[in-house]
Amino acid sequence: MTGLAAAPKRLAAFRRGLSAETKAAWLLRLQGWRILAHRYAEGPGEVDLIARRGRTIAFVEVKARGDFDRGVEALTPRQQARIRRGAEAFLARRPAYAGYVVTFDLVLVAPGRLPRRLPNAFGW
Template sequence: MTTKPLAKNITEGQAAEQIAATFLQNNGLTVVEKNFRATYGEIDLIMRDGKTLVFVEVRLRSNTKFGGAGMSINPSKQQKLTRTAEHYLQTHGDSACRFDAILMHALDITAVEWIKDAF
């Protein structure tokens, strides 16, 4: 196993998250936190949309062979995100919240698909 593909995936993931944050900021949301980690998993972006906290999962998939970006947020991943969000809310104060997804097929802000209340 080489480190080049791993480094490329990390770099692409970070780039996708930055594009997503910029896209959401351009649509009126503000960044609260990036890459929040807890026992259950990680939340890519935590944003604020008015009084609502928005937990955002960012997915980049250029190949749709296995169903594309949206299909990769399976029930197991949703459960991990929900548990991580519950931990965040317990430690940072309860708030109205929702789960959004940013799906991308390329590292380009014009390739962003924003799904509000994704699950």
């Protein structure tokens, strides 16, 4: 596939991702979380959403798939490492969050379903 032919598919995937992240952010807000960052990227690390509730910071990966099971399967070890690097960079630049509990969560978005948050989907 050429670059021009792939562009509409990439744009559609980008828009689906933004929509899923917006839904995930609303879910977190409804659960009492404050969104600190969207699409945080620092060096080789990247995190879809960073949220805080009390003394807990959640680094959240959002997966939009046809069903929740495929969303869980889509979180690869390589992506987990990318999210960990993003978390390390975020925390290193914000010493005020030293001592906070850190969690790595997954929010799943599927058509016709409410988003689902899986707290502590993976660890350091």
